[in-house]
Amino acid sequence: MVSETRLTDPPAKAVLDALEGAFRALAEAEVARIRHTQISLTRAAKRTASEPEGVVQWAAIGAGAQVLLAWWTAISGQRHVRIVARAIPRDQDYLQNESKLGTRPAVWHVFPERVYRRRVGKTNDLIAVCACGAVGTEKALGWAGPCCGPCADFADDHGEQARAPALFGANEPCYAVSASACGSRVLTQSARALTVRDATGVPLFALPYERERLALPGPSPALSPCGRYLAHSDPAAGRFRVFDLSTQPAAESRQFAEVSAFAFHPTGALYLVTGGGLLVCEQPLARPVGTKFALAVSGGPIAFSTNGARVALRTEGYVHLFEMDGTPLARVPLPASQVFGQRPPPGAVPHVALSADGSQVAVALAYAVAVHHVVTGERRFYDGKLDGSATGAAFDASGKWLFVSRYDGSLVAHPTDTFAPERTVVLRWSLGPLRATAAFGDSLVTACDEGAKVWPVAQLLRGV
Ligand SMILES: [Zn+2]
Structure with missing residues (x-):
């Protein structure tokens, strides 16, 4: 964002001044030029004084830049005006799409x-x-x-x-997100850095990358349940790293090679999937204390039930389910998409979630999602024709809802008692994609172009 101005009950002249300031800021930032006439600014500024709400956009031809004026009048009669100037990279073209913009009322553009x-x-x-x-x-x-x-x-x-903020705003798109189970810290990953912030948005730790990385292969970074440790696989550097955030500066406690997946168990122990099996490490210092189960092949991702009793691990075309003592349970296949043929798009990563009590497992991959009983492996639900590619899956604490985030920007809540389509809830926020999802206390947090977005799902589903 190049500039953002908020005004309350402004006269038309103040809106005009702010609009001119927005265009000046764009010119100074040397992003694309937007053709506009003084008369169009004056006319729009006058409308904010005479109409209760509205949205006006000035955009560069094609991708480049945008000035957006939105205003909205509260029940109290107070008029709120927001003026935004921003550069628009090509992959965020949706911000200029008039028909998409029109799906959002003025109040959304203002707040x-x-x-x-x-x-x-x-x-x-x-x-x-x-x-x-x-x-x-x-x-x-x-x-x-x-x-x-x-x-x-x-x-x-x-x-x-x-x-507490509802958006941990960032000036660059977020590709991955994690949160401590207690809800005290949020981790975001962009092409340039990893950032950890506390629940009020204050940055606590940043790890800039040596080179900008647009593609982010490999497992997503993770925070320990209390937020003290950060585990991060850096394929560019060929190493897996663990940081202890309780010291200033954060101490790098260990590096490993050949880690294909990792996750923190609810007790805080760190589990690594390596070529030979599932390795258990104790904190501090990520000290390996044993191999939990030997594995023929490495894989990932890995997911635990919140009660800590069960684990799900993907290797090749299956998700394997175990008790934590190593007793094998069911093995379920990855769900097949029925969009674009049966094969997932290249690079699609499976997303695996266990319900809090470990009784159900959800697997989302490309345009498909399936839910199985963990003990019997019996399939409870399958949809192979999602409207958007799945980017994350999570159960709520009660196990009554399964959330699947999608690249089309939807966060879909499936009722797990029946999976009835008429009771399925589709939540949306921004116009852009959701790239990843993590549990954040009672809420969810998703990786978006605007930063990390908080979804207070318990409130959003109230009364449904
Ligand atoms: Zn309130």
Whole structure:
């Protein structure tokens, strides 16, 4: 983002000044030039004073840059205006797509962080979730901009309260995301760096890459349950590294070669999949203490149930399920996509999730998702024609919902009792893709072009 201006109840002249400032900022940043006329700016600025809400875009021809003016009037009568100037890389063309922009009402363009779309069956709602936990349509909440009406009244009387962010914003796309199980820390991976932030968004640790990496092969980085350790596979450097974030600067505790997958067990132990098997390491210093089960081939990903009793590990075309004492349970095949033939697109990575009690396993790959009983291997659900390629899977703590994030920007919540399509919930936020998903306390967090987005799923599914 090159510039962002927020105004409350501004006269048209103030909006015009801010618009001119946005175009100046773009010119100074030397991103693409946007052709515009002074009369178009004046006309738009006047509209903000005479119409309750609206969205106006000035865009460069093709990819390049955009100035976006959006305004919206709250129930209290207060008018909120937001003016954004940004450079648009070619793969974020969707930001300029007029028909896509039109699917978002003005309130979303003004306060996007906490406004979501929710579709259940044929019902399509716009849902706002305040940081206080209040959830509902903007009218029901008396939405007052960044928060609900009661919170705005409280802020008027007592001053603003510190609120956990709903978006850990970044100036570059995020490709992978992880969070500590306790919800205290979030890890994001971009083409240039790994960044760990606390739950209020304050950066705690950054690991810049020596070279920009647009393709990010290999397993995603992970945070330990308490957020103290960061495990990261760096295929470019040919090594797997573990950092202890409790010291300043963070201590690099160990390096390994040939790690094809890794995950933190809920107890905090780090498990590595190497050529020979599943290696258990204890903290601190990621000290290997034994091999859990020998494996004929290496694989990944690896996933644990939240109760710590079971583990799922993919090798070749199957997901193998075990008790933690090594007793084998079922083996389930990767689900086949029925889009573009039966084969997954090249580079598609399987996503594996176990329910908290370890009774169900979900496997998502390309345009397919399947859920199986862990003990019997019996398939409970299968869909091979997803609208977008799957980029992540996670169960909620109760096991009642399975979430599948997709590259088309949807976060789909499947009810695990019946998997009935009419009760399946499709949540959306931005216009761009969701590239990865992780559990974040009671919420989920996804890797997006804007940064790491928090989805308060318990609130978003309330009443469904
Ligand atoms: Zn509130």
